[in-house]
Amino acid sequence: MSYNLLKGKKGLIFGALNDKSIAWQVAERAVEEGAEVVLTNTAMAARMGGTAELAEKLNTIFVPADATSVEDLERLIDKTMEHFGGKFDFILHSIGMSPNVRKGRTYDDLDYGFLMKTLDISAISFHKVMQVARKKDALNEWGSIVALSYIAAQRTLYGYNDMADAKALLESIARSFGYIYGREKKIRVNTVSQSPTPTTAGSGVMGLDHLMDFAQRMSPLGNATALDCANYVLTLFSDLTRKVTMQNLFHDGGFSSMGMSRRAMKLYSQSLEKELKEYEEKNMEFLDVKHGK
Numbered sequence: 001m002s003y004n005l006l007k008g009k010k011g012l013i014f015g016a017l018n019d020k021s022i023a024w025q026v027a028e029r030a031v032e033e034g035a036e037v038v039l040t041n042t043a044m045a046a047r048m049g050g051t052a053e054l055a056e057k058l059n060t061i062f063v064p065a066d067a068t069s070v071e072d073l074e075r076l077i078d079k080t081m082e083h084f085g086g087k088f089d090f091i092l093h094s095i096g097m098s099p100n101v102r103k104g105r106t107y108d109d110l111d112y113g114f115l116m117k118t119l120d121i122s123a124i125s126f127h128k129v130m131q132v133a134r135k136k137d138a139l140n141e142w143g144s145i146v147a148l149s150y151i152a153a154q155r156t157l158y159g160y161n162d163m164a165d166a167k168a169l170l171e172s173i174a175r176s177f178g179y180i181y182g183r184e185k186k187i188r189v190n191t192v193s194q195s196p197t198p199t200t201a202g203s204g205v206m207g208l209d210h211l212m213d214f215a216q217r218m219s220p221l222g223n224a225t226a227l228d229c230a231n232y233v234l235t236l237f238s239d240l241t242r243k244v245t246m247q248n249l250f251h252d253g254g255f256s257s258m259g260m261s262r263r264a265m266k267l268y269s270q271s272l273e274k275e276l277k278e279y280e281e282k283n284m285e286f287l288d289v290k291h292g293k
């Protein structure tokens with residue numbers, strides 16, 4: 001269903017790799033809501049995925065760019081402005097990658113060269129995008145910039161590795177740049193902290209299936225899907241959220257406010273009872289003696 005929420009708006013979308021990508025869903029929904037978009041991703045991702053096909057489907061252009069390269073970003077912003085015939089209104093940064101995660105290096109055995117790449121790709125690229133956009137005066141007043149984050153920025157989640165550090169930096173960049181962009185151009189900058197989602201990047205997270213099950217049991221509204229996320233992001237691109245800036249906004253079915261839920265407790269109790277029974281069976285002889293049998 002369309003509400004024409006983004007009628008007349010124009011935006012640049014990073015990170016649509018395939019139809020599971022959060023950015024893919026945002027691009028499709030943004031167009032449904034009346035926006036015009038330009039799509040970008042790395043040249044490699046374009047070969048592997050379907051970014052260019054999506055661009056064709058959405059009747060727009062695909063501009064390859066590595067978001068860690070300022071030169072690429074300058075060319076990208078120029079081409080985007082050329083395509084739109086001037087300034088535009090929103091940017092989605094939906095980029096994440098950790099070579100340490102990919103190569104199976106645990107957090108207590110990080111390769112520091114890889115760590116720098118994780119931070120550059122997943123967080124500093126957000127700064128680069130905004131710095132280039134600001135220098136080129138690419139965005140209209142009351143524009144909106146959103147990047148995607150995860151709760152590992154605030155809480156320790158087993159297996160999330162150096163991406164946790166990248167997300168903490170990403171959220172900090174949103175605040176610091178949000179102040180400058182807001183003060184000067186009334187442009188807002190926020191991060192959306194999304195539920196675990198079955199995408200290509202998501203499946204790199206250790207034990208994603210089990211993590212998703214845990215989050216599902218803990219969240220009163222259940223996990224937010226990529227489409228749910230897209231719908232939320234659209235509200236942040238719309239004129240209905242003009243005074244929301246420098247925030248990390250949880251979009252996670254309530255997970256971030258929970259400590260323990262009935263559904264999670266039930267499973268935990270069951271496995272605890274099973275473990276206790278196994279322990280008792282294993283130590284039967286010792287327990288019999290202890291209880292004087």
Ligand SMILES: NC(=O)c1ccc[n+]([C@@H]2O[C@H](COP(=O)([O-])OP(=O)(O)OC[C@H]3O[C@@H](n4cnc5c(N)ncnc54)[C@H](O)[C@@H]3O)[C@@H](O)[C@H]2O)c1
Pocket residue numbers: 014015016017018020021022023041042045065066067068093094095096097121148149150193194195196197198199200201202203
């Ligand atoms: N999937 C989840 O569980 C989850 C949860 C919370 C937040 N997020 C965040 O959502 C965002 C999007 O990820 P996704 O889950 O849709 O996965 P995805 O794999 O579909 O998207 C990640 C994108 O990053 C792009 N990318 C990687 N390196 C790049 C570079 N150097 N320059 C430009 N683009 C580059 C990839 O090509 C890909 O399109 C990421 O920031 C991710 O951390 C994901």
